[in-house]
Amino acid sequence: MANIKLPEGYKTTKQRQAILQLLEENVVPMHAEDIYLKLKEKGIELSLSTVYRNLDMLQRKGLVVKAYMLNEDKARFGLASKKNYLVCQECRKIVIIDNCPFEKFKEELIEVHGFDILGHSIEVYGVCPECKSKVSQNFESSQNK
């Protein structure tokens, strides 16, 4: 069901497939433990160390990206294709930024600093429209009492 091709020499296991599929379904990069728990719920037998081992190898192979979010101390994992995003500070919702504006910027960096550029990651923190309206409602009602 997961349409991601495993690198040469790695076997297809139900645990590995399930992890990849879950990452595909989820826009929000997940904690290792969340992956473990969600798959358990779905009735898939696996262990937390299997989750870690798979994420680690997928990351080394470039299929998965490991990232830390603001004010969090455990890693999140997501498919490498979903790398630039907006994060709502209220509800943790994530919106993928496509048409990444970085490409234009890249040229400039190469020119100015002489770096060979291998990759990048952009995180933008803010409040999503839904939470914005919630917050102003709360503010209004607190004014009224």
Place this chain on the structure above:
Amino acid sequence: MANIKLPEGYKTTKQRQAILQLLEENVVPMHAEDIYLKLKEKGIELSLSTVYRNLDMLQRKGLVVKAYMLNEDKARFGLASKKNYLVCQECRKIVIIDNCPFEKFKEELIEVHGFDILGHSIEVYGVCPECKSKVSQNFESSQNK
């Protein structure tokens, strides 16, 4: 010597001053333990937990930024003013990106996604000019034997 004003209610201690000064001197965001060791070397008496406690409070107050670098699992800490940077994958050198190109991009994000934007962080991974030439030297000499 450190020219950073502490937030209201916090006392000036030699440990705190030393940590801030070290962060000021260093372009590269540092591991908590590196801060601890470097200050010990300089003859300053402090403990690792003091380093952590201070970094934590400075981060909550917005003076310090905590970040994880690619392929590292422990946090680095740097002054908040030095937030967007280039990282050399070889030597870990960091080049601060000033004239952050994000501002132009911001408008677009607000318009398209309706987010209120509170902050952002950009990390670019690559190889610096010095390491580029080292790598090609190594390559050439390995070809010659």
Place this chain on the structure above:
DNA sequence: AAATTTTTGCAAATGATTTGCATTTGAAGG
């Protein structure tokens, strides 16, 4: 279906970060 290689689960180890608590230090007044 036997042989080979990879993967898994479990329990134990690791290592960064945090915390409790007794003691020291800094700032403010007198």
Place this chain on the structure above:
DNA sequence: CCTTCAAATGCAAATCATTTGCAAAAATTT
């Protein structure tokens, strides 16, 4: 200076995410 009190420190112990060793299970290959 001296006193007072909150804030900060050091140390040891605790926490908790992540890693690892090893024997058993599963996937590929013969």
